[in-house]
Amino acid sequence: MNIANNTIATIHFTVCSSDGTQIDxxxxxxxxxxxxxxxxxxQGLEDELExxxxxxxxxxxxAPELAYGERHETLVQSVPKSMFEDVDVNVGMTFRASxxxxxxxxxxxxxxxxxxTVDGNHPLSGLTLNFDVEVLEVREATEEEIAHGHPHTDDGCEHTQ
Ligand SMILES: [Zn+2]
Structure with a gap:
């Protein structure tokens, strides 16, 4: 069986940035x-796996446009520290913002x-990512998996509602 829409694939992968630094x-x-x-x-990885x-x-x-997008400097903004008066802020902290x-x-x-200074860019935006992939398993998705939009294990559905 080949990887196509509505199949469940199992892969091993290693992803590095273009300078060879392993990301995951x-x-x-x-x-x-x-x-x-x-x-x-x-998108770029899904296309290649097809x-x-x-x-x-x-x-x-x-390339970034098929990965996490280009960086946009307009998404980097400085805000008054007083806005965080109730919070102990640290570099690297992430949060949801309107x-x-x-x-x-x-x-x-x-x-x-x-x-x-806060950055709304994805941490991997602007990077060309190098993937080293091996396909371990391909099977047809069940109707339930297709309906849920994700794979299930032998224990069933793991997601919380
Ligand atoms: Zn599910």
Missing amino acids: TSRNSEPMVFLHGSHFLI GKTIGDKFIIDV TDDGEQSVMIIDINEEEV
């Missing part, structure tokens, strides 16, 4: 299981006496 890997833990076509994966089958291995570079584009995840990237 499944190889030291459980492989990743996903419903193909559900946009669980970034048609692959058990045992296939490949290495690809995925912006002109709606609710968004932002990260604190700098703090000084008066201001807190």
Whole structure:
């Protein structure tokens, strides 16, 4: 069976930035299981996996526009520290914020006496990502999995409602 929409695929992957720094890997833990076509994966990886089958291995570079998007400097903003008066703020802290584009995840990237600088870009935006992938398993999704939009395990549905 080949990976296509409404199949469940199991893969091992390692992802690095273009300078070779490892960002994440499944190889030291459980492989990743996903419903193909559900946009669980970034677009560039999902496109490459289409048609692959058990045992296939490949290495690809995925440009930002097919990964986590380009960086937008307009999403980096400084706000008065007084807005955080009830919170003990730290660099690296993430939280949900209301912006002109709606609710968004932002990260604190700098703090000084008066201001807190927050970044609404995805931490991996602007990066070309290198994926090293091996396909371990492909099976048809069940009707229930398709309806839920994610894989189920032998124990059934893991997601909370
Ligand atoms: Zn479910």
